Amino acid sequence: MLQIENIHATVADKPILNGVSLAVPAGEVHAIMGPNGSGKSTLAYVLAGRPGYAVSEGGVTFLGRDLLAMEPHERAAAGLFLGFQYPVEVPGVSMLQFVRESLNTQRRARGEPELSGAEFIKLARSQAEALGMDAEMLKRPVNVGFSGGEKKRAEMVQMGIINPKFAVLDETDSGLDIDALKSVGAGINRIMRAPDKGVLLITHYQRLLDYVEPDRVHVLQAGRIVRSGGPELAHSLEREGYAEAAA
Ligand SMILES: Nc1ncnc2c1ncn2[C@@H]1O[C@H](COP(=O)(O)OP(=O)(O)OP(=O)(O)O)[C@@H](O)[C@H]1O
Numbered sequence: 104m105l106q107i108e109n110i111h112a113t114v115a116d117k118p119i120l121n122g123v124s125l126a127v128p129a130g131e132v133h134a135i136m137g138p139n140g141s142g143k144s145t146l147a148y149v150l151a152g153r154p155g156y157a158v159s160e161g162g163v164t165f166l167g168r169d170l171l172a173m174e175p176h177e178r179a180a181a182g183l184f185l186g187f188q189y190p191v192e193v194p195g196v197s198m199l200q201f202v203r204e205s206l207n208t209q210r211r212a213r214g215e216p217e218l219s220g221a222e223f224i225k226l227a228r229s230q231a232e233a234l235g236m237d238a239e240m241l242k243r244p245v246n247v248g249f250s251g252g253e254k255k256r257a258e259m260v261q262m263g264i265i266n267p268k269f270a271v272l273d274e275t276d277s278g279l280d281i282d283a284l285k286s287v288g289a290g291i292n293r294i295m296r297a298p299d300k301g302v303l304l305i306t307h308y309q310r311l312l313d314y315v316e317p318d319r320v321h322v323l324q325a326g327r328i329v330r331s332g333g334p335e336l337a338h339s340l341e342r343e344g345y346a347e348a349a350a
């Protein structure tokens with residue numbers, strides 16, 4: 104459902120991605136691992152369409168459409184969701200307002216009816232509950248004063264409400280305590296494990312993959328996929344490090 108072909112991308116005129124190719128078929132979860140600075144977040148931003156990330160070569164097809172030709176909001180309406188490594192704070196806008204606006208904008212773009220206030224609150228509460236987040240937090244400004252782990256959990260609540268077709272999750276496990284890791288892992292499975300959905304899971308550790316078992320694992324190094332394999336690749340990386348992986 105997502106085909107990345109030979110992507111070369113620069114940030115501030117610096118080449119970061121040097122020919123990344125990767126395909127995630129519907130129904131699969133793929134993990135991307137790799138050293139700090141290898142370009143994992145850059146790839147996530149290129150997929151989401153963040154300004155400042157210039158693609159000089161290659162292309163991306165998402166559900167049969169040319170993803171790179173689409174505006175960021177069109178990508179979201181088409182069903183692409185990005186979970187940020189560093190979730191942004193939005194002072195003055197409550198999480199409820201923010202997610203409701205995002206969801207209804209996407210629904211309008213797809214020609215679907217908007218959710219009423221009551222329907223939306225019900226949905227938001229059930230998703231917060233499913234992820235073990237106090238529903239009162241939904242009334243607070245987006246991520247403002249949230250702890251690191253609360254921000255990550257809040258992003259999964261947003262994902263549950265938005266119910267995307269494809270999620271790119273950038274180090275969603277970082278900063279989570281042991282219980283939160285378990286509930287976020289279960290949340291990813293509950294929301295995204297379906298025959299018509301897909302996930303690209305960027306992570307440094309096996310711990311999240313214990314809960315969300317990947318179908319494939321890719322190693323990104325210096326802006327290239329240097330190795331791909333099954334779930335056992337993550338285990339061997341944890342034992343042996345990246346020097347072995349590239350060999
Ligand atoms: N605005 C920028 N200007 C210059 N270099 C940048 C800019 N943004 C990113 N980079 C560089 O691009 C490289 C890749 O960064 P990226 O955030 O994609 O790495 P990453 O694989 O996600 O690392 P981590 O595991 O630490 O999250 C890094 O060397 C980074 O310094």
Ligand SMILES: [Mg+2]
Nearest residue numbers: 143144145188
């Ligand atoms: Mg990163």
